[in-house]
Amino acid sequence: MSEADKSSETEQSAPYIVLVEGKNPMKLIQAIFNPPQIKLVDFGSKDNLRTELKNMANEFMRTDAKVKRLGVIRDAEESSSSTRQSIRDAFLATGFLAPDEAMRLSAVNSKGISTAFLILPQGKDSGCLEHGCLDAYQDSANLACVDALINCVEKPKKEPKALDNWLAKAKVHALIAVSKKPEWTLGESGKANLWNRAHPSLGVIGDFLNLLRNGV
Secondary structure, eight states: OOHHHHHHHHHHHOSEEEEESSHHHHHHHHHHHOOTTEEEEEOOSGGGHHHHHHHHHHHHHHTTOOOOEEEEEEEOBTOHHHHHHHHHHHHHHTTOOOOSSTTOOOOOOTTSOEEEEEEESTTOSSBOHHHHHHHTBOOHHHHHHHHHHHHHSOOOOOOHHHHHHHHHHHHHHHHHHTSSOTTOOHHHHHHTTOBOTTSHHHHHHHHHHHHHHHOO
């Protein structure tokens, strides 16, 4: 059996699937929460979401899919409202129904599948997963040092909200670099508990996974 066939078989046997924007965020979520019965899938960049959903919809129509609920986790990036609309449009364009808001389940479609989505950081107009990591970081002294470092370096020329996202990502990787194992990936840093999973900024991901698994 090829790797592609194995991946497809795994997805079909998992009752809950969550599409995550990017390999590193996916591995971080897997490392921190290790959600049972949930298959995490990296859909790459935001432009690939609709294609990934279409491929899944076609696969579900061809096979006796066991999937009950399908979720999407994306960064707000520069606009949470635009991200929300983009996710809903992608669901509706590929044969799924879509909830009106994040952290809610849609009605089921003809295949009996409902959907949900989470935009990070929750409740913010813009931002990314790394903002949640920074909020959940537990060593204020290290964070202050990293802030000083980032303030010293030349910043890329970006719009303010895009620059804020760049800063969050840079600070997260700098914090990993000054940890006991600077070679850690983002996922490995999560497994090592560098970020407090109980903090609301990351705990909302666990709440979202529970929503998909439990339906409430």
